Each structure stands twice: as structure tokens, then as C-alpha cells.
Amino acid sequence: MTDRTYTELLTSIDEAARRLDPREQAACLYGLIAPLLEQIQQEDEPLSDEAVLSTAEAVQGIHLAAAGEPVDADAVYNQLVLVGFVEDQDVDLHLMSQRALAAAAWLRLQTGRDLRSTIFDDTEELIPPYAPSMFTQIVDLLAWTRSDQLYTFWETAVAHPDVADLPAATRELEAMHLEITA
Template sequence: MTDATYSELLGAIDEFAGRLDPHEQVACLYGLIAPLLDRVEQEDEELSDEPVLSTPEAVRGIRKAAAGEPTDVDAVHEQLTEVGLCYSEDQDPERHVVSQSAYAAAAWLRLLAGRKLRTTRYLDGEDEGLIPPFAPSTFTQIVDLLAWTRSGQVYAHWDDALASPEWCDLPAATGELQAMHLKITV
């Protein structure tokens, strides 16, 4: 699939993921998200007046959850969505990438828990998801976000990126998507 378009790759990944059971999907996604967690863990800035966890504690919590150890997934999810929200409002593209990493990890945690989890109070009650809704399933929506995040870019819909190459590096995101496709399907 080296000459496949971005949307074709997403479709192939979605088709393959549809054959995996939920536990295999969660394990596969964690392997794609885990390298991004080190960068999120470095952020120790207080983001709210009454944090339940620090960001490094939340990252340690998600790692514990991935290992099957007991953890307060609601508290971890809440801190990750707080990081995602606060950093997404920053003009620095690097902080957007951290935001996207936190949102991808929070969405993964929802898949692991199999239920809605507590979010930052600013997102409570909103139907808006943590991840872009353009891919066909939650699995591929996370993969879509990861393609941009792993290539160090602020997320852009692939059609928008195609129309605005001066703002987005679609080939870099497609390259990441191809690498993830290989990792997922092998």
C-alpha cells in the first residue's frame, strides 16, 4: 500500500481493525500512543485550581492501566483532557502536538474502560469528541490523529491538507500512516 492515498490507508486500517477483538484493538493502539507519552509526561504545569492528579501522575496512570494494573481511569482521563484542552488553545505548534497526544491517550483510555469517563469541567456535557470524527471508527479516528501527531504536526483533515500544502505536510502524515498500517497489520 505504498502508493495508497491517505483515505485509502485509513480505510485499509479500519477494515483490518474491524477483524480484531476489542482487547486486540486496545493493545494495538497503545503501542502506537506509548512513544508520545514521554513528551506529555514532561508537562508538569498546574492547569486547574484543584487538580486530582498532575500530568506526570496521569501518564503513569495510563501506563498502569495499559499493563492491567488498577488505576483511577476517571482521574487519569480528566487530567489528560485538561492537558488536551489547555494546550490546544496555545499558539505554539509543539504544544498542539502535546495536546493531540493527550487527547489520543484519553480516547484510548475510553476504549479500554468501555464507558464514558470523567472529563475536565470545560468539556462536561459537550457532545464534541476528543478526537477528529472524520475516520469511520473510533480506532481509525485515533490513528488519524496519531498520523499527524507522530509527524509533529497540528492535525488537519487530509482533504484540507491536500488543498493547503503550504500549511500542512500531507506526505509526512501519510508516511506515518503507512508506518502505522505496517505495524498494525503485521
Template sequence: MTDTEYPELLAALDEFAEGLDPRERVTGLYGLIAPLLGLIEREDRELSDEPVMSNPEAVLGLRRAAAGEPVDADAIHEHLTTVGLAYSEDQDPDFHVISQTAYVAAAWLTLLAGRGLRSDGYLEDGEDLLPEFAPSTFTQIADLLAWTRSDQMYTIWEDAAEDPDLGDLPAATRELKAMYQELTT
């Protein structure tokens, strides 16, 4: 397995996505994200003194949005962003996978809505939900998903290629290949 395989897969995914109707892109991504939503749903600790919704309610809202039902996308996005930020602060790698899942779901919801959704000022200026090392939002989601679906904290592929102790690049590459196959067949 070569170090360049990962970026080549991202480029191939980006090229494939460009040929899709925007709705098809969103539907395809949801299929990749849906199996991970249970991670968010099962973790239902209170994140604020006045919660607007619970994790199960946010996941139900995502599922309804994917089914084309009307939802309060801004409220769901805000909750998912809160989950992502709260769980990313924990040192437990499992919590980072939950955080990354929440970020992916929030970014997906933004794609579905076709507009920016509120995060209620939780993100600092210039901070983004997704790593910006892929050419498009679609592939940024796929990049984060590859690491998340392989149960790892996100690592920039180049860093993992140089230092295998930072992350399991072969596992992330296998996940990226599997996602490519799932989307293109």
C-alpha cells in the same frame, strides 16, 4: 503519492481493526501511543489551583492501565482532557502536539474502559476529543496520531491536499503507513 492514499489507508486500518478482538485493538493502539507519552510527562505546569494529579502521575496511570492494573480511569481521563484543552489554546505548534497526544491518550483510555469517562464538563456540547473524519474511534485515533507522530497540528487530510501550506500531508501519510505496518505485521 496520491491524495486518495490517506483515506484508503484509514479504510484499510478500519477493516483490519474490525477483525481484531477489542483487547487486541486497544493493545495495538497503545503501542502506537506509548512513544509519545513522554511529551505529556515532561510538561508538568500546573493547570488548576487544585490539581488532582500531575502529568507524570497521569502517564504512570496510563501505563498501569495498559498493563492491566486497576486505575482511576475517570481521574486520568479528566486530567488528560484538561491537558489537551489547556495546551490546545497555545499558539506554539509543539504544544498542539502535546494537546493531541493527551486527547489520543484519553480516547484510548475510554476504549480500554469500554465506557464513557468523565471529562467534568470541560468539553462543550457536541465537542469531541477526536476529529470525526474517520469511520471509527479506532481510525479517528489513528488519524490524529498520524499528524501527531509527524509533529504537526492536526489538519483534515482533504484540506491539506488542497493547500499544502496547511499541513504536510505526505508526512502524515508516511506515519499512517508506518502505523499500518506496525499494527498488521
């Protein structure tokens, strides 16, 4: 492992992703997100009276979309966004929320279009916007999520090491870098 900074790793990942076509980018990201989907699926509380799908069905939709099968992408996206915007102070629920938002952002990248949600205003950012591309924004969120931490902007983590464990997030980012560039 090298001693690259978080920002250097994100930049390197972004450069590697730019060499991939959109289908390859989505396939690469699916490999990073897939291990987290089972945890999202465990959210079985009804989140809306208007939900078309259950969370388990939405996760199945992600698997089907990754396999190239037809899905109601808007319904899957909407359910994942509902899970992602669950308001709670519980760290485990917040991490589940981050997983769901990463999966929703992946689906948007996979379909190559804006998807509709009954609760999400497209003028807001679905995931943290601090990385240079949608691909690296998802990877950035995954680095914190896979290290079991609430998302923290890396510059904040550098300036305030008591807020988050940047070395743990950097190790996750390095592991993803190796997967992406292998």
C-alpha cells in the same frame, strides 16, 4: 511502501481493526501511543486547582491501564483532557495537546465506557471525527502528531498543500499500517 492514499490507508486500517476484539484494539493502539507518553509527562504546570492527579501521575495511569492494572480512569482521563485543552499558539504545546487527547481517547477505548471530565462536554468531539471508527480516529490524529504537525483534515491538506505536509502524515500512517497489520 505502496502508493496508497491517506484515505485508502485509513480504510485498510479500519478493516484490520474491525477483526480485532476491543482488548486487542486497545493493545495495538497503546503500542502506537506509548512513545508519545514521555512527552506528555513533561507537562508539569498545574492546569487546574481541582486536579486530582498530576500529568506525570496520569501518564503512569495510562501505563498501568495498559498493563491491566486498576486505575482511577476518570481522574486519568480528566487530567489528560486538561492537558489536551491547554490553549496556546505555541506549536510544541499544541502537539503536546494532540498527544494527550489521543491518550485520553485511548483510555476511553480501553475502558469501554464514557469517562468523566470537569472541563469536557460530551457533546463535543474529543478528537477529530473524520475517520470511520474511534480506533481510526485515534490513528488519524497520531499520523499528524507523529509527523510533528498540527492536525489537518486530510481532504483540506489535499486541497491546500500549503497548509500541511500530507506526504509526511501519509508516511506515518503507512508506518502505523504496517505495525497494525503485521
